[in-house]
Structures are given as structure tokens and as C-alpha cells.
Amino acid sequence: MEFDMKRVLIVLGALSLLAGCKTDEQQRAIDMRNDNRLCQAQGFAPGSQALAECMNTAAQSRAADKARQAAAQQAQAARDQANWDAWRQKADNNGNSNSSWNNNSSWSQSNNQTIDTRPQFDRQGNPNFDTQGNYQGCHGIGCQVDNPDAPN
Structure with missing residues (x-):
């Protein structure tokens, strides 16, 4: 039987999509089964130390991927907040005394605006x-x- 990595990845991808409705314990069991299948497909014998090491490596890789994704999301949220704060600070310091921020952090204009007639x-x-x-x-x-x- 020839190993087809593309099929394994498709199956793993489909299973990961379906895994969104699982509890953490169910997800861990699915991940272990997938790791076991993947490692056996790579030629590691069932019950061997090499299979256990392969499964451990796959689990560590998955955990590292999750940590990288979480860090990337936090970094993006921090960048978004910094951009928002900078924009808000610039708008507040723009010399527009007829404008203000309300408590909902949304822009509101006062009704007492005058037209600057200076050229x-x-x-x-x-x-x-x-x-x-x-x-x-x-x-x-x-x-x-x-x-x-x-x-x-």
C-alpha cells in the first residue's frame, strides 16, 4: 500500500473542520487518533517507541501552531488598538474645538459650528x-x- 500524503492531509483537514463542535476532551482524542494514523502512515510500527515519539512531535507541533496563532492574534489586536489610539489622539489634537468624543468612543459634532472665513x-x-x-x-x-x- 502506497502512502498518499495528500489524502491524509485532506482527511485531517476535513476532520479539523468537523472538530469545531467537539469538547476539549473529544478534540484531544481525535487529535491522538489522527496523529496515530499519520505516524503509522509514515511507517512507524504500532506500539513502538518511534510511533510514540512521532505522535508526541505532532502534538507539540500542533500546540506550537496554536500558540503562534494566539500570539499573532494578540499582536494584531495590539496594533489595531495602537492605530485607533493614534488616530483618536490626532483627531483630538487637530485643533477642531467644535468636535469631541462621546462616551461610546464615537465621533460627534457640536451644532455650534462656524465657518472659518479666512482665506x-x-x-x-x-x-x-x-x-x-x-x-x-x-x-x-x-x-x-x-x-x-x-x-x-
Whole structure:
């Protein structure tokens, strides 16, 4: 009888899909049976020390895979939280005093918004505000744009 690894993997994959409805004890029994079949298919004699070592290696490999998956999920959750925190901090520090975070961590706008009438760009197309939102437009004589920060 020739060993067909593809069939074994298909069977193991199908069994692992069906195993989602099992208790931990039932899952361990299924895993042991699968490990036993896999190791015997690789040529280890039933009841031999080599078969036991093969099954132990398979169990350790499965445990390591689960640990890697759990660590990867935790790392992704930490990255997602850090990205969310950075975005929220940036939004809070963006100089938008008419916006706030409510207790549900969702964005809400106040109804008392006013339109900023200061020109966003000068005649040459240069921005009148820096990246922090501070006005840096024309302030001198000869400018067609008055200083909006100056008292009237």
C-alpha cells in the first residue's frame, strides 16, 4: 500500500473542520487518533517507541501552531488598538474645538459650528495655514488679504 500524503492531509483537514463542535476532551482524542494514523502512515510500527515519539512531535507541533496563532492574534489586536489610539489622539489634537468624543468612543459634532472665513490660500496659491492650523498668511501692507487675527 502506497502512502498518499495528500489524502491524509485532506482527511485531517476535513476532520479539523468537523472538530469545531467537539469538547476539549473529544478534540484531544481525535487529535491522538489522527496523529496515530499519520505516524503509522509514515511507517512507524504500532506500539513502538518511534510511533510514540512521532505522535508526541505532532502534538507539540500542533500546540506550537496554536500558540503562534494566539500570539499573532494578540499582536494584531495590539496594533489595531495602537492605530485607533493614534488616530483618536490626532483627531483630538487637530485643533477642531467644535468636535469631541462621546462616551461610546464615537465621533460627534457640536451644532455650534462656524465657518472659518479666512482665506485658505494666498494669490500665489501658497497655504495661509501651517500644518498645526496656525494662520501664516499675509500680514503686511500691500496684501489683499487682511490679517484675520488682528483686531478690527
